Amino acid sequence: MVSATPAEPAQNADTRAILNLLADELVLAREQLESLADTLCCDAHVVNKFVIALQTLDSVGQRQAAIAEIIRADDIPATAHANPLEAIHRRLLGAPGSA
Numbered sequence: 001m002v003s004a005t006p007a008e009p010a011q012n013a014d015t016r017a018i019l020n021l022l023a024d025e026l027v028l029a030r031e032q033l034e035s036l037a038d039t040l041c042c043d044a045h046v047v048n049k050f051v052i053a054l055q056t057l058d059s060v061g062q063r064q065a066a067i068a069e070i071i072r073a074d075d076i077p078a079t080a081h082a083n084p085l086e087a088i089h090r091r092l093l094g095a096p097g098s099a
Contacts, residue, residue: 023068030064033057063087 037057040046047054066085073079080092 019071023071026064026068026071030061030068033061033064037061 034057037054040050040054063085066083066088070076070080070083070088080088083089
């Protein structure tokens with residue numbers, strides 16, 4: 001993400017609004033996944049047969065929450081590097097400008 005110069009406050013505000021909207025969408029999608037997983041977990045047969053898939057739903061939800069937190073941050077790079085999810089750390093280590 002390119003930082004806006006002081007001469008571009010409207011563009012910076014638009015970018016921030018779009019990022020916040022995207023973060024909100026991630027949170028809503030996570031809530032829907034959690035609701036789906038909760039419904040599926042009410043059936044013991046489904047849980048026994050699809051436990052790995054249900055764990056994957058949980059993992060996806062955690063990643064969505066982490067990404068939403070990063071997107072909303074004032075300091076995106078610092079928040080990304082401080083994020084506790086291992087998958088994000090592994091990718092950051094290979095990203096340009098990460099050290």
